[in-house]
Amino acid sequence: MNTNKTKRIVVVGNGMVGYKFCEKLLSRIESQAESHFDYQVTVFGEEPRAAYDRVHLSSYFEGKSADDLLLAPVSWYEENAISLYLSDPVVAIDREARTVRSHHGHVVDYDYLVLATGSGAFVPPISGVEKEGVFVYRTIEDLEMMDLYAKRARKGAVIGGGLLGLEAAKALLDLGMFEAHVVEFAPRLMPRQIDAAGSDLLKNQLEELGLHVHLSKSTREITGEDCIDGLQFEDGEKLDVDMLVISAGIRPRDELARHAGLETHPRGGIVVNERLQTTDPAIYAIGECALAHHMIYGLVAPGYEMADVVVTQLMGGEKDFKPYDMSTKLKLIGVDVASFGDPFIEEPACRTIRYENKAKGVYKRINISEDGKHLLGGILIGDAEQYNMLLQACKNKTILPPDAEDLILGLRGGEEAGAGVMSLPDEALICSCEAITKQMLCHEVEVNGQTTIETLKKSTKACTGCGGCTPLVKDLIQGVMKAQGLYVRNIICEHFDYSRQELLDLVKMNDLRTYNTVLDKFGTGDGCETCKPVVASLLASLWNENVLEKGRAPVQDSNDRFLANLQKGGTYSVVPRIPGGEITPEKLIVIGAVAQKYGLYTKITGGQRIDMFGAHLGDLPAIWEELIAAGFESGHAYGKALRTVKSCVGTTWCRYGVQDAVSFAVRVENRYKGLRSPHKLKSAVSGCTRECAEAQSKDFGIIATEKGWNLYVCGNGGTKPQHAQLLATDVDDETCIKLIDRFLMFYIKTAEPLMRTAPWLNKMEGGITYLKAVVVGDVLGIAEELEREIQALINVYECEWKKVVETPELRKQFTHFVNAPAKKDPTIAFEELRGQKRAKEWA
Amino acid sequence: MNLTIEQNDTLTWHLACQASDVPEDGGVCALIEGRQVAIFNFARRVEWYATDNECPHRQQMALSRGMIGSQGGEPKVACPFHKKTFSLQTGKCLSDEEYGINTYAVKVENGLVYVAL
Numbered sequence: 001m002n003t004n005k006t007k008r009i010v011v012v013g014n015g016m017v018g019y020k021f022c023e024k025l026l027s028r029i030e031s032q033a034e035s036h037f038d039y040q041v042t043v044f045g046e047e048p049r050a051a052y053d054r055v056h057l058s059s060y061f062e063g064k065s066a067d068d069l070l071l072a073p074v075s076w077y078e079e080n081a082i083s084l085y086l087s088d089p090v091v092a093i094d095r096e097a098r099t100v101r102s103h104h105g106h107v108v109d110y111d112y113l114v115l116a117t118g119s120g121a122f123v124p125p126i127s128g129v130e131k132e133g134v135f136v137y138r139t140i141e142d143l144e145m146m147d148l149y150a151k152r153a154r155k156g157a158v159i160g161g162g163l164l165g166l167e168a169a170k171a172l173l174d175l176g177m178f179e180a181h182v183v184e185f186a187p188r189l190m191p192r193q194i195d196a197a198g199s200d201l202l203k204n205q206l207e208e209l210g211l212h213v214h215l216s217k218s219t220r221e222i223t224g225e226d227c228i229d230g231l232q233f234e235d236g237e238k239l240d241v242d243m244l245v246i247s248a249g250i251r252p253r254d255e256l257a258r259h260a261g262l263e264t265h266p267r268g269g270i271v272v273n274e275r276l277q278t279t280d281p282a283i284y285a286i287g288e289c290a291l292a293h294h295m296i297y298g299l300v301a302p303g304y305e306m307a308d309v310v311v312t313q314l315m316g317g318e319k320d321f322k323p324y325d326m327s328t329k330l331k332l333i334g335v336d337v338a339s340f341g342d343p344f345i346e347e348p349a350c351r352t353i354r355y356e357n358k359a360k361g362v363y364k365r366i367n368i369s370e371d372g373k374h375l376l377g378g379i380l381i382g383d384a385e386q387y388n389m390l391l392q393a394c395k396n397k398t399i400l401p402p403d404a405e406d407l408i409l410g411l412r413g414g415e416e417a418g419a420g421v422m423s424l425p426d427e428a429l430i431c432s433c434e435a436i437t438k439q440m441l442c443h444e445v446e447v448n449g450q451t452t453i454e455t456l457k458k459s460t461k462a463c464t465g466c467g468g469c470t471p472l473v474k475d476l477i478q479g480v481m482k483a484q485g486l487y488v489r490n491i492i493c494e495h496f497d498y499s500r501q502e503l504l505d506l507v508k509m510n511d512l513r514t515y516n517t518v519l520d521k522f523g524t525g526d527g528c529e530t531c532k533p534v535v536a537s538l539l540a541s542l543w544n545e546n547v548l549e550k551g552r553a554p555v556q557d558s559n560d561r562f563l564a565n566l567q568k569g570g571t572y573s574v575v576p577r578i579p580g581g582e583i584t585p586e587k588l589i590v591i592g593a594v595a596q597k598y599g600l601y602t603k604i605t606g607g608q609r610i611d612m613f614g615a616h617l618g619d620l621p622a623i624w625e626e627l628i629a630a631g632f633e634s635g636h637a638y639g640k641a642l643r644t645v646k647s648c649v650g651t652t653w654c655r656y657g658v659q660d661a662v663s664f665a666v667r668v669e670n671r672y673k674g675l676r677s678p679h680k681l682k683s684a685v686s687g688c689t690r691e692c693a694e695a696q697s698k699d700f701g702i703i704a705t706e707k708g709w710n711l712y713v714c715g716n717g718g719t720k721p722q723h724a725q726l727l728a729t730d731v732d733d734e735t736c737i738k739l740i741d742r743f744l745m746f747y748i749k750t751a752e753p754l755m756r757t758a759p760w761l762n763k764m765e766g767g768i769t770y771l772k773a774v775v776v777g778d779v780l781g782i783a784e785e786l787e788r789e790i791q792a793l794i795n796v797y798e799c800e801w802k803k804v805v806e807t808p809e810l811r812k813q814f815t816h817f818v819n820a821p822a823k824k825d826p827t828i829a830f831e832e833l834r835g836q837k838r839a840k841e842w843a
Numbered sequence: 844m845n846l847t848i849e850q851n852d853t854l855t856w857h858l859a860c861q862a863s864d865v866p867e868d869g870g871v872c873a874l875i876e877g878r879q880v881a882i883f884n885f886a887r888r889v890e891w892y893a894t895d896n897e898c899p900h901r902q903q904m905a906l907s908r909g910m911i912g913s914q915g916g917e918p919k920v921a922c923p924f925h926k927k928t929f930s931l932q933t934g935k936c937l938s939d940e941e942y943g944i945n946t947y948a949v950k951v952e953n954g955l956v957y958v959a960l
Binding site for chain 1: 867904912923928
């Protein structure tokens with residue numbers, strides 16, 4: 001081969017692996033810009049569209065469009081000078097002349113040919129497969145045809161209970177079938193991945209979700225005239241269905257290779273060596289069409305690895321394709337299923353630990369080496385949170401903790417079991433889709449300072465495939481930063497060399513009231529979007545003056561800036577306060593009338609109030625004018641402030657109630673409304689121990705007892721939910737309020753910016769015991785001061801929207817165009833949804 | 844993203860608003876020749892800036908509502924949607940190099956703000 005001239009590479013197949021090959025080739029060429037390599041790439045694809053994400057094919061039925069699934073738009077190929085022929089499969093290879101000929105007659109020369117023809121659905125020879133209403137589940141075209149046919153079908157079935165079959169069954173449910181059946185020949189579901197016990201549990205879970213599962217069933221015939229009307233099984237039983245998807249396995253697309261005289265396996269697959277060369281060394285095969293190490297690798301990760309192996313060789317490097325781990329984790333119809341290493345190895349070759357909780361729908365199995373030191377494999381169903389950790393422990397042969405069951409049973413009141421991500425060896429593969437090791441990620445964080453998921457995604461491509469490694473990568477970032485001592489002192493930003501708590505004390509002692517005076521006295525530079533909201537928040541927490549006055553408006557965060565929640569598209573949402581969730585019919589009518597008048601989408605919130613979306617900036621003052629006239633006040637849904645105090649009806653109506661929960665909730669909400677804090681504050685009052693108001697998930701929650709109230713604090717929902725902890729029992733109304741006063745003020749004064757009460761408590765040395773000692777026992781002797789401070793804030797409360805409505809200078813800020821105040825932003829657009837409107841999707 | 848500004852001889856000064864309409868250390872949006880322009884009164888530095896009002900990340904007309912500030916001395920604005928930050932001098936995105944915005948010349952005369960388009 002002449003190394004001086006351009007190398008011509010032809011890729012046959014534009015599926016996920018074929019695309020990944022192009023992507024990897026380009027990025028490798030880019031990073032070796034100085035080299036003498038010069039390539040010309042031609043790609044032929046059989047399907048009418050460019051490569052798309054086949055792994056997430058079922059999301060097409062959840063509303064994703066075919067374009068959403070594209071791995072790269074057609075323009076990407078153009079921009080990178082790749083000649084792409086779609087709807088044009090290669091029909092012949094002339095190995096002598098080194099050319100390929102396509103269906104449309106294009107003849108292209110190659111120096112290297114890469115076969116990435118993938119696989120087709122295997123359709124078993126059952127009589128009747130040709131009938132209308134019988135489908136395979138492979139391409140977007142298959143999906144489109146199913147979608148069309150499903151409109152006249154009510155009962156659907158899938159033949160095949162493997163991974164793809166269950167995906168297809170989900171598609172049937174998404175298509176709105178009244179009945180969906182799965183028919184599997186083997187005695188268990190997903191026979192390649194999970195064991196009998198796991199299959200039993202998965203079957204139960206799937207049946208609860210409305211799927212009918214038939215095991216050990218062999219189909220003799222597909223019945224019906226022109227269209228399918230049922231399945232006849234070998235055991236004599238019959239099943240009426242009017243739609244069928246066959247997902248009984250895959251068949252490698254090796255016919256092109258076979259006709260070209262390359263070696264293929266009698267049962268399918270283009271035979272390749274360790275370098276992925278076919279019997280013609282100028283021709284490679286990658287992905288599901290290739291038979292490597294005597295097997296077809298039917299997953300995307302090994303396919304990507306194959307692409308990498310070939311790219312490396314074409315760039316002059318050396319790399320072999322090693323037998324690839326077939327571990328997998330996926331969510332099937334909402335049920336987590338994972339299988340890794342050797343899931344089936346049995347005693348006495350290993351020790352097996354099983355955990356099963358049928359009520360919760362969880363099954364876990366791990367297989368441990370006889371000496372108890374290494375993890376060999378396992379299965380997780382219903383809860384696969386530990387998958388990444390276990391997979392790494394398995395692959396890297398990490399030494400297990402003495403109590404190996406901790407690996408699957410998790411933390412039971414103690415230190416973290418086994419080892420976190422930091423204990424993994426450097427070469428541990430964290431992102432298996434993109435083959436990125438712990439060492440590569442650590443290097444990015446330590447040396448290149450990529451300390452957020454977003455920047456790491458950009459620089460390494462980690463988490464961009466299946467996304468399953470994201471939690472692990474987050475832990476890794478934190479672990480590396482901690483190891484570098486980066487969390488030692490939490491200064492606010494480059495403009496303030498103080499922690500929030502330090503700055504709060506300084507601002508208070510110096511009686512500062514505006515951002516600029518604080519910056520002049522204690523900061524440097526011009527400020528930024530980090531310190532401005534922090535200072536704005538602590539000014540509000542200290543003085544409770546209107547946030548938009550005295551030049552404070554431009555330092556407020558996005559929502560506080562216009563006292564409303566900025567939503568997708570540039571409109572705002574409006575939430576009036578409804579204390580305790582109690583509202584009169586008259587006020588409900590006002591909300592309805594206002595929403596109707598200004599064309600707003602309405603929704604009941606989780607906090608027992610009503611949110612109105614889609615308000616133009618310029619309409620906000622008029623909307624509030626009407627709401628205020630009807631007796632409403634700001635709900636501070638836009639602020640890091642007290643949001644709602646939810647309640648159940650308690651003794652006023654409920655036959656179980658022991659205290660008047662609504663009255664107390666109304667009192668508590670009215671006491672703390674407008675109180676700004678490091679993060680939002682939520683509360684609830686329940687009228688008895690049944691806890692209908694869910695008070696234990698709140699920053700402060702109150703639950704009625706026969707004798708008074710139990711007060712719980714520091715509960716949070718959010719990403720990492722945490723139950724509130726008991727602070728005081730059987731206290732009366734006044735004591736309860738007093739304790740909440742102290743608790744809130746202590747939190748406001750000591751928490752870091754944007755830290756909710758649960759993480760605040762978690763970081764507090766001594767935890768709830770210490771918090772109790774401060775708030776209830778007053779060991780610091782500050783209780784009286786805390787009470788006085790919060791009372792001062794409560795005394796100066798006024799509805800900030802009322803102030804805006806009544807103050808022309810404030811009101812005039814609420815316009816989109818400064819030079820055309822009556823004109824609305826013409827770019828705002830809505831879409832229709834269930835008789836209301838919604839924001840237009842991001843472009 | 845094309846960041847080049849047209850040659851001076853093709854620029855025209857347009858009256859945008861009164862200087863007192865623009866909050867100190869904040870911004871407003873003006874409609875000029877059908878274009879949405881964000882104007883910032885960086886009072887702390889006694890400087891004025893004008894940029895596109897549209898944030899290129901999600902095509903939202905929002906930059907005038909963003910917080911301004913500095914990063915190592917470079918004046919910037921943060922989009923209120925997802926906090927992408929842009930240099931007020933060059934229009935370059937400081938948090939994600941994929942994006943950029945146009946910047947425009949501004950002058951204040953006799954209490955009136957003019958933008959060159």
